[in-house]
Amino acid sequence: MNQLVLASRNPGKVVELRRILEASGIYVDLLGMEDFPEVPDVRETGATFMENALLKARAVYEATGLVSVADDSGLTVEALNGMPGILSARWAGRHGDDKANLDLVLAQLADVAEARRGAAFVCAAAAVGRSDHVFAEGSIEGRLLREPRGSNGFGYDPIFVPTGYDRTTAEMSADEKDAISHRGEAFRALASQLITLLDAP
Amino acid sequence: MNQLVLASRNPGKVVELRRILEASGIYVDLLGMEDFPEVPDVRETGATFMENALLKARAVYEATGLVSVADDSGLTVEALNGMPGILSARWAGRHGDDKANLDLVLAQLADVAEARRGAAFVCAAAAVGRSDHVFAEGSIEGRLLREPRGSNGFGYDPIFVPTGYDRTTAEMSADEKDAISHRGEAFRALASQLITLLDAP
Numbered sequence: 282m283n284q285l286v287l288a289s290r291n292p293g294k295v296v297e298l299r300r301i302l303e304a305s306g307i308y309v310d311l312l313g314m315e316d317f318p319e320v321p322d323v324r325e326t327g328a329t330f331m332e333n334a335l336l337k338a339r340a341v342y343e344a345t346g347l348v349s350v351a352d353d354s355g356l357t358v359e360a361l362n363g364m365p366g367i368l369s370a371r372w373a374g375r376h377g378d379d380k381a382n383l384d385l386v387l388a389q390l391a392d393v394a395e396a397r398r399g400a401a402f403v404c405a406a407a408a409v410g411r412s413d414h415v416f417a418e419g420s421i422e423g424r425l426l427r428e429p430r431g432s433n434g435f436g437y438d439p440i441f442v443p444t445g446y447d448r449t450t451a452e453m454s455a456d457e458k459d460a461i462s463h464r465g466e467a468f469r470a471l472a473s474q475l476i477t478l479l480d481a482p
Numbered sequence: 483m484n485q486l487v488l489a490s491r492n493p494g495k496v497v498e499l500r501r502i503l504e505a506s507g508i509y510v511d512l513l514g515m516e517d518f519p520e521v522p523d524v525r526e527t528g529a530t531f532m533e534n535a536l537l538k539a540r541a542v543y544e545a546t547g548l549v550s551v552a553d554d555s556g557l558t559v560e561a562l563n564g565m566p567g568i569l570s571a572r573w574a575g576r577h578g579d580d581k582a583n584l585d586l587v588l589a590q591l592a593d594v595a596e597a598r599r600g601a602a603f604v605c606a607a608a609a610v611g612r613s614d615h616v617f618a619e620g621s622i623e624g625r626l627l628r629e630p631r632g633s634n635g636f637g638y639d640p641i642f643v644p645t646g647y648d649r650t651t652a653e654m655s656a657d658e659k660d661a662i663s664h665r666g667e668a669f670r671a672l673a674s675q676l677i678t679l680l681d682a683p
Binding site for chain 2 (some may be wrong): 370384
């Protein structure tokens with residue numbers, strides 16, 4: 282069975298990608314970075330989600346020799362000219378402080394009227410193999426609330442309501458969110474192209 | 483002598499505008515908002531510097547009946563898609579916390595390389611009279627340091643080095659900064675148009 286590595290230390294992402302690959306008829310031995318503790322984290326120095334996804338996938342391919350998948354994603358806010366964008370995970374200054382990041386966006390948008398509270402979650406996914414790479418994007422549009430609601434998900438989920446819904450993505454089950462999420466869309470679009478990399482000699 | 487109001491509670495701005503007007507040959511009785519303590523502050527709900535400048539000038543004209551000048555200005559950072567922009571004074575969440583705002587921009591740009599550390603100070607100025615309004619913009623381009631330097635000025639001055647200089651605007655004298663600043667440029671361009679409002683019957 283072909284082996285594939287996801288450049289992520291998040292076991293939830295590995296499970297999600299495995300589920301999406303199987304739904305696409307792709308059966309592989311999917312590994313995560315916990316299977317390669319010696320491979321260092323890649324600094325995300327790109328200027329776009331896609332540059333960061335490619336940087337990570339390429340670095341893990343070079344370290345492992347296995348076809349490598351990576352994603353980079355974040356929230357783009359209309360009233361912030363598309364930021365936090367690639368800085369979503371460290372918007373308040375420290376990496377991964379979800380509550381500080383969310384509180385800062387709410388404070389920055391305190392005087393922003395409903396009509397300008399549009400936002401989107403965006404995900405870029407890339408896979409790198411011996412001779413080629415493929416990539417795909419996904420997004421989900423919505424609007425930002427003034428107060429958090431819900432305790433599922435992570436990051437900015439408690440203030441994000443997808444267009445056509447009245448609940449935040451933090452008030453949805455994991456399955457429900459996966460079905461409409463930016464990452465699900467990007468991984469599904471990537472899966473359909475992966476076969477070219479896995480079959481490469 | 484004609485009376486003119488600057489929609490600002492900052493006495494330094496009143497002094498600066500008076501100096502610029504006189505250099506343009508315009509001698510008026512320039513008042514500030516401390517002369518109108520009963521006029522409430524205007525919420526800056528516009529989406530651009532110019533919308534905010536016009537909102538403020540119009541509100542003060544309507545409250546005082548005098549030709550009113552206002553400005554809105556801020557820092558636009560390339561790697562933040564032009565933000566903090568109109569949110570410059572409250573980037574970290576609370577209005578006017580200069581140190582928190584500056585520290586947050588430095589943290590957000592921690593991994594941003596020299597080539598992408600471009601920024602500009604931008605100022606929009608507007609004047610509103612009985613029958614008309616005029617407006618003008620000014621800007622100064624430069625780049626952002628990784629550590630603050632200098633104690634003059636305010637806001638983001640300690641990390642901003644104008645193009646063609648090796649000192650921050652916080653390491654310049656007030657006169658030196660005024661001569662090249664975004665606000666000076668906008669006020670000078672506005673002054674040349676003010677005469678049409680002051681002479682209106």
